[in-house]
Amino acid sequence: MKVENWNGCNIRFIEKNGDWWAVGKDVCEALGLKQVSRALRSLKGVTKCKILTGGGYQELNIIDVKSIFKLVFKSRKKEAEDFQDWVIDIIDKLRKEIGLEGFQVFRMLDKEHQKKAMATLNRNLEKPVRVDFIKANTVANKAVSNKHGYPKMIKKGDMSPQMLIDREPILEDTVELMLINEKFNLGISVSQKVYEKYGN
Secondary structure, eight states: OEEEEETTEEEEEEEETTEEEEEHHHHHHHTTOOOHHHHHHTOSSEEEEEEEETTEEEEEEEEOHHHHHHHHHHOOOTTHHHHHHHHHHHHHHHHHHHTHHHHHHHHHHHHHHHHHHHHHHHHHSSSOOHHHHHHHHHHHHHHHHHHTTOSSOOOGGGOOHHHHHHHHHHHHHHHHHHHHHHHTTOOOOHHHHHHHHHOO
16 A cells, blocks of 8 residues: 555555555545545446555555546546646556566466466375365465455455565465375364464
8 A cells, every 4th residue: 555645635545456546535535525435436446445544454445547537527626637637647656666567477477386386286186176276275365365464365366466475485385285284194284384374
């Protein structure tokens, strides 16, 4: 999350799938739109996101760039047009900071890493079944979500770049532990051991 200030108003921007969305409530307040729910109801590019606030994690509506511009047209503020120009500059700045192209390349590399991990399971488990592959990925997803402070599992497609980076060694450890568990008939809970190591 990045916080940018426009005209005395703090606008929270959230990185999602390699691009930047804004907290709808913040945009409405900056544009003088008092009925937030009504303003957001007509927009297509709206989704919910859990965001860490002073009161803990809250589920807030975030909106894409097209939706921000649509709210600009609803505003009666004289500065609304200036806000639109400001948003274009800020989004461009944030994209450069994260390196959008690099992030997309990283997602491709991450897919290759997952394929290799699943191939390792397939080769070395005595009788690999689909549930084994699902388990390995679910454990890794839950562990990295917990590590980053999320009470529930975040889908891989919604993870930040840092979460994806942290996920790779967790997935490797999960696969390795699953194989050792079967090879030596240890009977341990793989998920519990992984969560103990990476959960906090």
